[in-house]
Amino acid sequence: MSRNFLIPVVITKSKNCFNASSPKVIGCVATDTTVEKVLAKYSRAVAFHLKHDKRATDKLSQARGHVSISRYIKEHGTKSFYTFIEVKLKG
Numbered sequence: 001m002s003r004n005f006l007i008p009v010v011i012t013k014s015k016n017c018f019n020a021s022s023p024k025v026i027g028c029v030a031t032d033t034t035v036e037k038v039l040a041k042y043s044r045a046v047a048f049h050l051k052h053d054k055r056a057t058d059k060l061s062q063a064r065g066h067v068s069i070s071r072y073i074k075e076h077g078t079k080s081f082y083t084f085i086e087v088k089l090k091g
Contacts, residue, residue: 006085007084018035035081
């Protein structure tokens with residue numbers, strides 16, 4: 001049995017790279033030289049994080065709507081790029 005999660009992602013551009021993080025998966029981040037690379041790397045990091053932290057998976061299962069991403073936009077402005085990734089966990 002697999003479970004799918006739709007994770008909001010915030011992409012920010014720093015001087016030399018792009019950074020990815022999510023208000024739904026605290027402490028999980030990725031950096032790389034392009035948006036495509038950072039999203040791919042972040043997807044793998046989130047899948048690893050969720051596979052090894054049952055509490056994080058339970059929190060995501062209980063989450064409803066996009067309140068966190070809306071709050072993040074209000075707090076940090078619109079200078080970042082906002083998107084979603086789908087993470088599939090087996091087992």
